Amino acid sequence: MAITDKVIESLKKEFDEPLRSGEKRKIIFWNDFEKEFIDIIDDIKMPDVEVIKLNENNNFITKYLIEIELDDKNLLVYNTEQIDDERDNWLLDTMIYSREFFADNISLMMKELNIDSSLRKRFVKYKSYFGAISRRNRFLKFEEHIKNEDQLIIGILSSITNAKSIDFEEVVKNIFMESINENDNKFIEEFKKYNVIDEFWNYADLKYGYNQNDKSIKKLFIFILTTALSIDIDNDRLRKIKEYIGNNKPNCKLFINHWMLNRADYEQYDRLTEFYEYETNIADIIDELELEEYKDIELLKCFDRAIIKTIVESLKDRLEDYDLYIDIIKGRRVTHFYEDYKNMYEALINAIGMFKIYKIYGEGLPKGSADKLYNLYVKELYKMDTFYRKFYYYFDKQNTNIMNQVKDLIENLYCNWYLNDICTNFTSSIDDNMKREWLIPNIINQKDFYSTYIKNMVSNGERVFVIISDAFRYEVGVDLGERLNEKVINSTSITSMLSVVPSITKLGMASLLPNKSIVINDNGRVFVDDMDSSGIENRDKILKNEFNNSIAIDYHKIPNNKVDFIEQLKGYKLIYIYHDTIDATADKGATEINTFEATEKAVNEIEDLINRKIVGWIGGANVFVTADHGFIYQRSDLKESDKVNKEAITTIDKNRRCLISKESIENEELLKIKMSWLGNNETIYSYMPKSNIRFKVQGEGSKFVHGGATLQEIIVPVVAFKNIRSNSKKSVKARKVDVKLTNESRKITMNTFKLEFFQTEKIGEKILPTSLELFMVDKDDAIISDIKSIIADSTSERPEERMLKIKLHLKSMTYNKNDEYKLVIKDNETGVIIEEIPFIISLGIASEFDF
Incomplete structure (x- = not known):
């Protein structure tokens, strides 16, 4: 042209x-x-x-x-x-x-780049940068009309650093992402090449207050992070690094906050914080602080380590501020480095749960009748076993020196106090009548499972699924039931049964089948109504003998695709599914250390089987989950005093926790129960060591056991799930709890300000927890504050315990008191904005320095 x-x-x-x-x-x-x-x-x-x-x-x-x-x-x-x-x-x-x-060429170039002609003199200084088409194209991607000098210079800096918009915050972040070593930073080299390096440092001063004489990218990072920290920590406490504290604290705080929340770039931030901790020895400074001074700070990993260390030391010293520790840990769940320390925090939560129970019963667990202890266990004391299990589940995922100190405390608490006392107290409560009849008033016996729960349902034409999971003890069943209720409100009830004794697989599995008599022969085989009950094929025959339209199947042989699954169960009204994950792992010496990992896996497998396959694929409405027996497991090695010698008698069956024999002997260390209560077994006796004692047996595998008569072994769950369809009158739609801002004033007068929120109801069956993201925006919806999260999950009846507090920091900029600003409340899970609350911002002259 x-x-x-x-x-x-x-x-x-x-x-x-x-x-x-x-x-x-x-x-x-x-x-x-x-x-x-x-x-x-x-x-x-x-x-x-x-x-x-x-x-x-x-x-x-x-x-x-x-x-x-x-x-x-x-x-x-x-x-x-x-x-x-x-x-x-x-x-x-x-x-x-x-x-x-x-x-002229410069004017045409400015026109092409949409740069106002009034900036001609400034543009001439940087014209060499725009000499290449590729650089001009990079600049054009911003699609902005450049009206002032700030836009022009920051635009060039943004273009060089491949920023997505003209934004100095992103310029600095991208420089840090490249390298904090200037010799390795290509962006700094380009700044020098195109004569904008001085401008970069000028804006670092203007935006973040960085004006040190000996400037470097490394020092700029230390400066911004230290200045951000100085908002939350008394500056006198940071005197050793005071040279890195600037005046523009809000912008430094927002810079770090936005970088931490950037899903694409946060990993480099995490790496650089390790450099920061090393360079500044910030851990030594934190050691001088009180927990209250840093419990909410999330900018560095060392704060999480310090919190964990302080809680561990407090547990060791038996300082009983348990609710405070739990609140602190729950508060950390919305912080940046929580995932790095999640397993340690969750292990601590469960350890604290154990200490809270000890605080109530430390002088001695209750003694009394068998029914009293049984009911106390299913109501409350089962939680001790849950806490112990979950402690080790998380401990095994993040085994550290500090957590090993907690492990020693937990083992002492669980093995030397709880397990010893509860097992001894219960086995001592088993009186002659219970030994003769093996029953507890108002408690369903395992051998009556079918007649109590299943018979009437299938007789009425209902389709029923029964999942029997080997060693799925009561507390694990409670865990499963709670998860199912979270998915479908009021779908699941959790009750218990008294299992047979000895609490071994062959007897437990037989008892869960329809039966009129259960007999053990001289070879230790168990017969139900004269039919061999060993193996799934035989159990299938026993089911069909009672109810022809039934089937027994192995969980591990269930098809993983919908079509084959439907075909396998087509036409059957009663389906028994046999599941074996816990016992298959834990009942072997080489793998018993994985007991609690296998337990978690079992819960996940059964939850998936119910929700995805039974309900999702074939619309199953009635599901029962139960077990043949429970188990005892402890992580620490057994002492010699935890074992007794086996009796020199002829046995029909035996394991580390029981003997079955036709010989009648008397031994003060053993419980002796005549098996006549179960069926035609008048001349058969079971012998079990009292408390949690094991028989001495050579070989590995003594930490995980079952077969005895402790509460952990003989209480099995009955988790009854009812699929409530959405159009059913019984259907209850759960909703997330409401959270309301309680601050009466809607005027902000300081860069740093506090907001208080109220969780309107306690969390329950119909009210679910919610996680919210909070931040301020201007009239153009640009974020002008840091971004904070809160979790409303309190189960407390007391309103004052459902209050939530956060602190927000505004960006350092000019605010117009006549403009409308908004607090945005967004659902963290869905990303949906729940509420936008108008605010007026009218900052005083000294507001930027009031921290």
């Missing part, structure tokens, strides 16, 4: 733009001070545009033409004279309200 055509095209674009407010026509001054286009000006022809050539001798007549003779025309005033003293410029007033046009 010829140069004349290019110029005409550019001019046409100028004249085609809409009129500004108050304009009736277009007047454009074409300033060609170098007289590059003086030879072609006469060739410039455009419809509806008059061309006037201005020179040093026709200023007055030009003004006359513009203001009077051609006052209704669009005008192009071609000017080659540059007037240095504005007092000599007859057309100054006209130039002010008119537009300006340049047609």
